[in-house]
Amino acid sequence: EIVLTQSPDFQSVTPKEKVTITCRASQSIGNSLHWYQQKPDQSPKLLIKYASQSISGVPSRFSGSGSGTDFTLTINSLEAEDAAAYYCHQSSSLPQTFGGGTKVEIK
């Protein structure tokens, strides 16, 4: 089973700051890495697919990068509505797995 390790677990950020979340895979997964946002009391929502591909309707301040084992989700100029938990997910091999999540709080 591929283990995804996210860091940090928690981040408290002021509006307009840049946020960087990393996800490291225990073995190479190519670009089969996806990011989701989950706001309180809501179901997850797809943010970025295949490491860096944007999703229609998702603000352009969200971007992804990486391949192989190391991946990054970047939120440029954080807005108050971005307070949420963020999860990475690998679909390279079964069982598919999620990272432990990163909670982003707005100061």
Next chain:
Amino acid sequence: EVRLVESGGVVVQPGGSLRLSCAASGFAFDDYTMLWVRQAPGKGLEWVSLISWDGGSTYYAGSVKGRFTISRDNSKDSLYLQMNSLRTEDTAFYYCAKAYSIGAPFDSWGQGTLVTVSS
């Protein structure tokens, strides 16, 4: 509009059984891989099970293999999860989601249904 609506979550005793359902609408259900993801209260996401578009291939997380069975009825646009030998650690919100293929991201999710395993 894509809609995934889960149902069937209740309080059940350890060792009991339960069947969850997910009603799909707004897309060609039989074109999509379907899956279940769960989330214990206050915890992270856990991939549970996946079924191919035609039901011919199914996969399970190690934590539920042998106890849970995923199935689908394409004539009813519905996904199911039969849960047997339930344990307290199965307590979670259960989400159904869809993906274009087995290796694709989960592009739509339901609102979830809560299963509580407790005596």
